[in-house]
Amino acid sequence: MDWQNLPGSNNVEDRRGGGGGIPGGGVAVGGGAALIIALLGWFFGIDTSSITGGGSQTQTQTQSRAPSQTQRQSQSGTTQNGTASGDQNSQFVSKILGSTDQVWSAVFQKNNRSYQPPHLVLYSGQTTSACGQADSAVGPFYCPSDQKVYLDTDFFAQMRQQLGGGGDFAQAYVIAHEVGHHVQNLLGISDQVDRAQRSARTEAAANKFSVGLELQADCFAGVWGKQSSAQTNLSQQDVQTAINTATAIGDDALQKASRGYVVPDSFTHGTSQQRVNWFMQGFNSGDPGKCDTFNGALSQ
Numbered sequence: 097m098d099w100q101n102l103p104g105s106n107n108v109e110d111r112r113g114g115g116g117g118i119p120g121g122g123v124a125v126g127g128g129a130a131l132i133i134a135l136l137g138w139f140f141g142i143d144t145s146s147i148t149g150g151g152s153q154t155q156t157q158t159q160s161r162a163p164s165q166t167q168r169q170s171q172s173g174t175t176q177n178g179t180a181s182g183d184q185n186s187q188f189v190s191k192i193l194g195s196t197d198q199v200w201s202a203v204f205q206k207n208n209r210s211y212q213p214p215h216l217v218l219y220s221g222q223t224t225s226a227c228g229q230a231d232s233a234v235g236p237f238y239c240p241s242d243q244k245v246y247l248d249t250d251f252f253a254q255m256r257q258q259l260g261g262g263g264d265f266a267q268a269y270v271i272a273h274e275v276g277h278h279v280q281n282l283l284g285i286s287d288q289v290d291r292a293q294r295s296a297r298t299e300a301a302a303n304k305f306s307v308g309l310e311l312q313a314d315c316f317a318g319v320w321g322k323q324s325s326a327q328t329n330l331s332q333q334d335v336q337t338a339i340n341t342a343t344a345i346g347d348d349a350l351q352k353a354s355r356g357y358v359v360p361d362s363f364t365h366g367t368s369q370q371r372v373n374w375f376m377q378g379f380n381s382g383d384p385g386k387c388d389t390f391n392g393a394l395s396q
Contacts, residue, residue, distance in 0.1 A: 103191070107215040110186055193271065200320070214244060214245055216271075227241065238274045315386070318374070345368075
């Protein structure tokens with residue numbers, strides 16, 4: 097994957113090595129622009145009835161958890177409201193975030209809307225956020241209330257060592273997945289799923305909506321991968337690294353590894369096969385309109 101020539105983002109703040117920001121006042125997922133769900137159907141040309149109807153549907157917090165309303169902190173080797181400088185991780189993150197900005201800005205513009213790029217916070221160990229205390233154990237996450245992605249870059253080492261996912265494109269997939277949650281937030285999907293979850297009659301029903309949200313973020317990551325592929329000169333081997341990562345972080349794979357058996361009703365992100373299928377759905381089509389994971393497609 098050739099990422100060095102991608103456009104960089106000025107929305108990276110590097111908190112590694114100190115300061116965690118100011119604790120926020122709320123734990124919120126699904127905030128942001130409260131567009132009616134009908135807009136989603138108009139925007140991407142998909143059937144949204146499965147989101148708007150029904151008491152068995154549920155909204156789970158975007159599992160990529162996310163902090164909000166934190167002060168930017170200028171650190172050694174970084175710029176305060178600018179692209180982090182210095183180590184390769186910060187440069188890589190800036191380039192991938194800039195590329196997602198480029199792709200989604202074009203998608204939104206095509207549909208007569210303006211894309212609001214997210215910010216990405218790099219941290220090490222732990223940091224504070226409006227969605228709660230963040231530490232390396234939670235992994236990358238997105239906070240809709242402040243429209244920020246949070247990433248401990250040590251997670252990339254964990255991917256290589258424990259999750260079977262090495263390689264630049266696998267790491268880019270993780271970032272693009274979190275940005276996918278940002279797209280859901282801007283379109284009002286997160287809010288709609290939240291309301292559906294609140295009306296769900298069982299936890300299992302609520303979890304299905306969390307799964308739908310996560311699989312759609314996977315699909316959106318695939319859309320970015322496809323639409324940026326000319327710039328990144330992707331190979332089949334690159335794509336396979338993302339597939340390996342999606343396989344490793346499926347609910348069934350993680351539960352089987354940790355407890356020896358799986359409990360499907362407790363799934364919140366989808367099985368390994370679902371995650372691979374939906375990532376490839378986005379990648380093969382390059383079309384966000386093909387990412388309706390809420391319309392009877394959760395069993396794929």
